[in-house]
Amino acid sequence: MPEKICIVYNAPDTGRCSAVGEHVAIAGVLQAVDSVQEALEGAGRLVSRLAFQPPLERGAAAIRRLAPDLVFNLFEGFDNDPVSESAMARLLEGLGLRFTGAPAPALRRCCSKQETKALLRGRGLPTADWLLVNPGDRGEPNTFPLEFPCIVKPVCADASHGICSDSVVADLPALRRQVARVHATYDQPALVEAFLPGREFNVLVMAPPLRVFPVSEIIYRLPPGTPPILTYGAKWLDDDPAYHMSAPCCPAAVDAGLRAEIQDLAVRTFALLVGRGYARIDVRMDGNGRLMVMDVNPNPDIGPGSGALLQAQCDGLSRRAFIDLIVAAANGARPPGTGAWG
Numbered sequence: 417m418p419e420k421i422c423i424v425y426n427a428p429d430t431g432r433c434s435a436v437g438e439h440v441a442i443a444g445v446l447q448a449v450d451s452v453q454e455a456l457e458g459a460g461r462l463v464s465r466l467a468f469q470p471p472l473e474r475g476a477a478a479i480r481r482l483a484p485d486l487v488f489n490l491f492e493g494f495d496n497d498p499v500s501e502s503a504m505a506r507l508l509e510g511l512g513l514r515f516t517g518a519p520a521p522a523l524r525r526c527c528s529k530q531e532t533k534a535l536l537r538g539r540g541l542p543t544a545d546w547l548l549v550n551p552g553d554r555g556e557p558n559t560f561p562l563e564f565p566c567i568v569k570p571v572c573a574d575a576s577h578g579i580c581s582d583s584v585v586a587d588l589p590a591l592r593r594q595v596a597r598v599h600a601t602y603d604q605p606a607l608v609e610a611f612l613p614g615r616e617f618n619v620l621v622m623a624p625p626l627r628v629f630p631v632s633e634i635i636y637r638l639p640p641g642t643p644p645i646l647t648y649g650a651k652w653l654d655d656d657p658a659y660h661m662s663a664p665c666c667p668a669a670v671d672a673g674l675r676a677e678i679q680d681l682a683v684r685t686f687a688l689l690v691g692r693g694y695a696r697i698d699v700r701m702d703g704n705g706r707l708m709v710m711d712v713n714p715n716p717d718i719g720p721g722s723g724a725l726l727q728a729q730c731d732g733l734s735r736r737a738f739i740d741l742i743v744a745a746a747n748g749a750r751p752p753g754t755g756a757w758g
């Protein structure tokens with residue numbers, strides 16, 4: 417009997433993101449679904465796909481009816497409800513189904529950059545200094561604890577949503593403007609973080625068995641005066657000039673020592689915050705060349721053109737072999753509910 421796999425994902429809903437021109441990232445999930453389906457069917461699996469709309473529980477009966485051997489979890493959360501990404505994993509855990517990717521607690525904690533950074537700091541792993549500003553908080557200019565420049569981002573977002581050149585701020589008025597923009601547009605706290613001006617790396621980690629992929633680097637060739645950051649436009653919009661001036665390069669041009677240091681930091685971060693599945697760890701150097709964990713992305717985009725797929729290919733894997741590894745990691749993980757992971 418071929419293995420029955422059900423791909424679950426969010427039916428793209430571009431509501432709020434469309435309003436601010438950030439809908440391409442949302443629609444990208446369909447490309448990943450097509451790509452995974454093709455790879456799984458090519459390997460002889462029986463594949464079904466299930467798009468979810470809120471409320472999540474409405475789809476529970478449909479999954480139960482399908483009774484898959486495995487669920488391929490490409491659910492990224494509902495628009496305007498980033499925490500819902502972890503709710504899918506929780507639902508699957510509750511149904512006793514085996515599924516790919518990270519367990520629910522990992523998805524929930526990594527959804528908050530604040531919680532991620534606090535856990536890293538608590539374990540002595542390096543991450544830039546930061547400050548959380550809730551809507552309604554009053555900033556006291558005299559006691560602002562960070563040095564400029566800083567970067568201001570939504571505390572709970574991914575895929576460069578809410579990141580533009582103006583996100584990098586050099587003084588208090590600009591900081592206040594960006595904080596207000598995050599509060600108004602994304603309806604959530606703003607994370608103000610010390611700006612890391614150095615090289616930017618991404619590393620994919622997978623388990624079980626533990627596997628760390630080649631280091632990738634984002635190479636910026638932006639005009640002088642433009643902050644070297646991966647803005648929403650640089651990541652998603654091919655008519656944005658920055659899109660063609662910010663490209664991942666894999667493998668990164670790093671010596672063996674630096675490569676080992678980056679990969680070791682990524683593995684320790686993965687072990688602390690994710691545990692099983694696959695995650696892309698974003699790391700950046702501060703002004704003194706010290707590595708800092710910037711962003712932890714369990715279940716990152718694995719569709720065509722994604723950084724994760726690029727790293728897998730750089731490690732000699734075909735797209736199909738990469739998807740197979742993700743399935744094998746899920747099948748190698750203990751059944752949900754045993755408390756072994758997460």
Ligand SMILES: Nc1ncnc2c1ncn2[C@@H]1O[C@H](COP(=O)(O)OP(=O)(O)O)[C@@H](O)[C@H]1O
Nearest residue numbers: 567573574575576577609610611612645646711
């Ligand atoms: N503290 C920082 N210093 C320098 N650049 C940053 C910092 N935080 C974010 N960036 C830039 O913004 C991009 C998006 O930020 P990130 O925290 O990775 O959010 P996302 O979850 O949207 O990927 C990063 O790829 C990087 O280029």
Ligand SMILES: [Mg+2]
Nearest residue numbers: 575576698711
């Ligand atoms: Mg990131």
